[in-house]
Amino acid sequence: MSPSDNSFAPNTDELLENNRRYAVGFDDSHLEVNPKRQLAVVGCMDSRMDTFEILGLRHGEAHIIRNAGGVITDDVIRSLCLSQRFLGTREIILLHHTDCGLMRVTEDSFKAELEAEIGIKPWWALESFSDPHADVLQSIRRLHATPFITHKQHIRGFVYNVETGLLEEVEENDKAG
């Protein structure tokens, strides 16, 4: 558990107040369900990354799919498949980043710890990694390998630097995954 558990206070009530203020000036009601730029972004859930701000995107322009690490899991493929087949997207951007939480744990120790504590070893992969660049390559390769994503001509992957705010592109010939 996190060391700050003792001082934790839930946020939801305050956030609901924020939402009421947000809705006062709301003018997104004209937006369509199909992303205007025909773009899907798959990124890490890291709290320091605002996908819209990082890429200068506006509401209604792209699908944003996020999980721990921005890993291409079966559920991400499910979302991308829907995104392409029903909502018309044709381009995929992958957004991993430096100092990712998944670089601080290892698959084996994480699973052993959980099994010792609660008696059940997770049946899913943690997908930890040590090099975010190599992990972007792994993700690009998984996208090319799956049959459920049919539009693969425009797939690019990046590592977001949490120190500078800049993106660094990762390409297939950069490094072995």
Ligand SMILES: [Zn+2]
């Ligand atoms: Zn991360």
